[in-house]
Amino acid sequence: MAVETKIAAGKNTPAAPIDAGVRIGHVHLKVADLDRALAFYCGVLGFELTQRMGQQAAFISAGGYHHHIGLNTWESRGGRPPPRGTTGLYHLAILYPTRAALADALRRLIAAEIPLDGASDHGVSEALYLRDPDENGVELYWDRPPEQWPRTPAGELSMFSRSLDLQDLLAAGASFS
Numbered sequence: 001m002a003v004e005t006k007i008a009a010g011k012n013t014p015a016a017p018i019d020a021g022v023r024i025g026h027v028h029l030k031v032a033d034l035d036r037a038l039a040f041y042c043g044v045l046g047f048e049l050t051q052r053m054g055q056q057a058a059f060i061s062a063g064g065y066h067h068h069i070g071l072n073t074w075e076s077r078g079g080r081p082p083p084r085g086t087t088g089l090y091h092l093a094i095l096y097p098t099r100a101a102l103a104d105a106l107r108r109l110i111a112a113e114i115p116l117d118g119a120s121d122h123g124v125s126e127a128l129y130l131r132d133p134d135e136n137g138v139e140l141y142w143d144r145p146p147e148q149w150p151r152t153p154a155g156e157l158s159m160f161s162r163s164l165d166l167q168d169l170l171a172a173g174a175s176f177s
Contacts, residue, residue: 091137103173
């Protein structure tokens with residue numbers, strides 16, 4: 001059954017905000033090769049395998065949760081990534097609890113010779129951008145405490161994008177390893 005949603009052009013109908021407790025629970029990615037995807041997400045990034053369904057699907061997490069990321073080949077085994085300029089997932093973002101933990105992630109990427117697409121300081125966060133083996137965009141980031149977020153004189157959030165100093169990030173995380 002197809003569901004059609006129509007949004008009237010030019011209408012700015014204010015809606016009640018979503019409950020502040022709502023969170024993104026997990027992301028499920030279509031992959032071409034389950035073993036290759038697990039080698040990246042578990043072997044390089046360090047997620048733990050919580051369940052595997054043969055060569056069809058796997059569920060991985062951090063800290064014992066049932067799954068933060070699902071990986072499946074149901075519609076994509078042996079497939080190619082969608083071409084640029086098409087719709088789909090731009091990136092999934094993985095939130096690290098501290099700057100030191102993000103530095104550990106950077107060390108893992110360097111050791112596995114995974115190239116970065118970019119690295120940015122957004123004022124509210126610091127982020128590493130890369131691609132997984134299926135060319136899905138991946139952002140690894142940590143959030144600064146809200147009291148450190150940049151604000152305008154009027155108190156509004158004032159995010160930006162500046163180059164992230166990777167050597168400084170690695171030095172800040174030296175005590176993590």
